[in-house]
Amino acid sequence: MRRRAFLRGAAGTGLALGAGLPSLCARLAAAAPAARLSRVEARHYVKLPDREIECRLCPRHCRLGDKERGYCGVRENIGGTYYTLVYGRVCSLNVDPIEKKPFFHFLPGTTALSLATAGCNVNCKFCQNWEISQARPEQIESIDLPPAAAAARAAAAGCPSIAYTYSEPTVFFEYMADTAIAARRRGVRSVVVTGGHIDPEPLAELLELVDAVKVDLKGFTQDFYASFVRGDLEPVLRTIRTVAKSKAWLEIVYLVIPTLNDRMDKVREMARWVRDEAGPGVPLHFSRFQPMYLLRNLPPTPVSTLEEARRTALAEGLKHVYVGNVPGHEAEDTLCPGCGAAVIARTGYRIDAVRLKKGTCERCGTAIPGVWT
Amino acid sequence: MAVSRVVVVRSPRAWTAAGAPDPAGVAAMLGRGFVRLTGRADPAAAVASLFSPADRVGIKVNAIGGKALSTGPEVALTVAAWLLQGGVPGANIVVWDRTSRELRDAGYAVGEGKYGIRVLGTDDPDQGYGPDLVAHLGVGSLFSRILTGECTASISLALLKDHGLAGLTAGMKNYFGAVHNPNKYHDGGCDPHVAEVFDAPPVKSRHRLTVLDALTVQYHKGPSFHARWAAKYGGFVLGLDPVAVDSVGWSIVEGLRAEAGLPSLEAEGRAPRYLATAARMGLGTADPAAIERVEETVT
Numbered sequence: 076m077r078r079r080a081f082l083r084g085a086a087g088t089g090l091a092l093g094a095g096l097p098s099l100c101a102r103l104a105a106a107a108p109a110a111r112l113s114r115v116e117a118r119h120y121v122k123l124p125d126r127e128i129e130c131r132l133c134p135r136h137c138r139l140g141d142k143e144r145g146y147c148g149v150r151e152n153i154g155g156t157y158y159t160l161v162y163g164r165v166c167s168l169n170v171d172p173i174e175k176k177p178f179f180h181f182l183p184g185t186t187a188l189s190l191a192t193a194g195c196n197v198n199c200k201f202c203q204n205w206e207i208s209q210a211r212p213e214q215i216e217s218i219d220l221p222p223a224a225a226a227a228r229a230a231a232a233g234c235p236s237i238a239y240t241y242s243e244p245t246v247f248f249e250y251m252a253d254t255a256i257a258a259r260r261r262g263v264r265s266v267v268v269t270g271g272h273i274d275p276e277p278l279a280e281l282l283e284l285v286d287a288v289k290v291d292l293k294g295f296t297q298d299f300y301a302s303f304v305r306g307d308l309e310p311v312l313r314t315i316r317t318v319a320k321s322k323a324w325l326e327i328v329y330l331v332i333p334t335l336n337d338r339m340d341k342v343r344e345m346a347r348w349v350r351d352e353a354g355p356g357v358p359l360h361f362s363r364f365q366p367m368y369l370l371r372n373l374p375p376t377p378v379s380t381l382e383e384a385r386r387t388a389l390a391e392g393l394k395h396v397y398v399g400n401v402p403g404h405e406a407e408d409t410l411c412p413g414c415g416a417a418v419i420a421r422t423g424y425r426i427d428a429v430r431l432k433k434g435t436c437e438r439c440g441t442a443i444p445g446v447w448t
Numbered sequence: 449m450a451v452s453r454v455v456v457v458r459s460p461r462a463w464t465a466a467g468a469p470d471p472a473g474v475a476a477m478l479g480r481g482f483v484r485l486t487g488r489a490d491p492a493a494a495v496a497s498l499f500s501p502a503d504r505v506g507i508k509v510n511a512i513g514g515k516a517l518s519t520g521p522e523v524a525l526t527v528a529a530w531l532l533q534g535g536v537p538g539a540n541i542v543v544w545d546r547t548s549r550e551l552r553d554a555g556y557a558v559g560e561g562k563y564g565i566r567v568l569g570t571d572d573p574d575q576g577y578g579p580d581l582v583a584h585l586g587v588g589s590l591f592s593r594i595l596t597g598e599c600t601a602s603i604s605l606a607l608l609k610d611h612g613l614a615g616l617t618a619g620m621k622n623y624f625g626a627v628h629n630p631n632k633y634h635d636g637g638c639d640p641h642v643a644e645v646f647d648a649p650p651v652k653s654r655h656r657l658t659v660l661d662a663l664t665v666q667y668h669k670g671p672s673f674h675a676r677w678a679a680k681y682g683g684f685v686l687g688l689d690p691v692a693v694d695s696v697g698w699s700i701v702e703g704l705r706a707e708a709g710l711p712s713l714e715a716e717g718r719a720p721r722y723l724a725t726a727a728r729m730g731l732g733t734a735d736p737a738a739i740e741r742v743e744e745t746v747t
Contacts, residue, residue, distance in 0.1 A: 140672035148631040369588045
């Protein structure tokens, strides 16, 4: 029986309205079935008077009344207590090459158990995963994967790391943190793929638990962030600085979007900033944009633009600059800054050759920054 | 009929002795409101001037606040009853909101009821959100299939409430419940998002009437229910100009705030700026001086 037909039979009797109107008010319905959402108290928020809360997880600091959700769509104030609705509610789960994240200087050639829940704390007009990042958890399919089960699955799959990725891991902070703890107990490492919109306190907590962070630096002007990301640049820069000073490995991706963030003077400015604030050894990936979500009117990034951006960044002193989303491009290789040898040769996500010896170039002995074992 | 006529109808019969909405009083107020809004002789004729028997009418309620603060069935189904009187077949009427759970929590029996009138949440297995992303101005959303697939005409039957972020939630913002990602439209005081969601074709092409449920008005600390700042206003606000109706709603909220000794929304930095944005976009009239406000009391 279709659910509608069943409900038709369940409709009840009505109230008298008077004034010659037909009576339509049905009996009160029974309680609704429980939704497939978690209800785990959130961390990093403060309770306020009148059942309000203020979230302190990301720079938005959503101030919410009872029954309201944050901008992320996955955290809800229920009666004055803030809850994450996505703890263990995994909507995407894959075993990916670590190069797909991309991490080029972190355990190359290995795989990462990659997972996500619904939700994001920004709204990039070029999001490639908007079906999950911009959805509420009840709108998409998910499975229940508690932290210990995620760690066990990674170990069973032979993955030396778990990647929190696809959507925005910041919004499932509690689940990510607990999974990282469970994974570490099994000798499995954790890597985070983030837009970097996170407050300093939770970031500091996270950096004690994870081994690598890739930050998407989506542009280098506040105007771009306001118009195309619905976020702010400064918190992202703060996050990059903090990760660079931590023991976690850092890589940065800059998605180059034609006409929007592809001015070479800004690319140069960004590269200088990365060099000065994060260090010249931090890998920087210039990734190719493909039209999607709300930016279907723009063409893919010309490869020549990516190459020019790479040359510009190298000229500013960055040592490891890559071209991404162009499979087979020569700038996928990791080059030794000492002798120019391809110490890691790649084709797409495939590792063709590794010519490293204890983190140094086999040919000239130059140290290559990264996490190699 | 002036496009920007807004009718505020109130009644001492709005409530039963037990403090619940009085169905007869609600029916009388709405009937009178339709008459004053359209200038027709009786409610049925008034409704018939707004909706044809061929219309499939969606009544978008706001059921997020449970029984304490939602557009309840005694109001929504009374609007539906007037549509029936005006010639719209029951099978062409659907009362809807985001989820069946919220509708049930607000007191609705979800499913098909008398005369074929349906009460549906977008999460109904036969509904959901449409597969095609609607990209319009700053909007990027999937819209409820109930709105896009079941309705040729829409009534925004909204609660009148203070809103911590937007300043005011009323008829236009009610359509946040038609998109899959309303949380993405709450920054910047919901400006220009309220206007832009309303302007999106799935809404703008269907919206025909705004009715604000002002039986209980949460004039402070909304949109959640707080008894301390919830006034038993006992009325409805009706109009065809969505911006004008909400502007009048704003003035009611400000009046109640003033009576309670609260600062204005403007003074709190929460004035609903999206109304001026909507007016600039040509969606209606925000200037009180250009709105014909009709006050009516049903005894």
